Amino acid sequence: MSSVPVLNPISLGAAVRERRLSAARTQAEVAADAGVSRAWLIRFEDGHPRAELFRVFAVLRALGVSLHLDDDITTDQDREELAFLDQLLGADDER
Template sequence: MAILKTPDDLGSLIRQRRKALGWDQARLAHDAGVSRQWVIEVEKGKPRAELQLVLRVMNVLGIPLTASTPVVNREADVPQVDINEIVDRHRSPRG
């Protein structure tokens, strides 16, 4: 699984998958319905590539798009408090 952080990362992933399939840029362009120039630019990490076309190319190449978010453990962020222990500690002795 690749972690993509930049347009260059995405371009590299697309190029690697295309080459693994033994396709040239013209074949990918034809199958995805984009120009060969567009394939060249996205493989170079063009930052303004249209998302719809990027997703279409990924689909043609069989690259699944998955997303995940960090799991936030809210209980770990909040200290556990024992109210009975606090009350007992601050209770003044009677008598």
């Protein structure tokens, strides 16, 4: 399968959901394999901004995918959208 750009929690959750659906797996199946609750997986797929990293990696493993870091290829519009999302999510409060 192809790589997907992940720029924020929402796009990460959407990419995971897309991968889960393309593998024809239910949320319950993936959650059980990852050792997380189905409720947690639902929030994660919806882009919850404070998902615990160890659980994120457990879900990725359960789906047979990994995380790769690439050079930044965001456009000015991407940066504006990211800044807006940061404001909505209160990211500045965490720094």
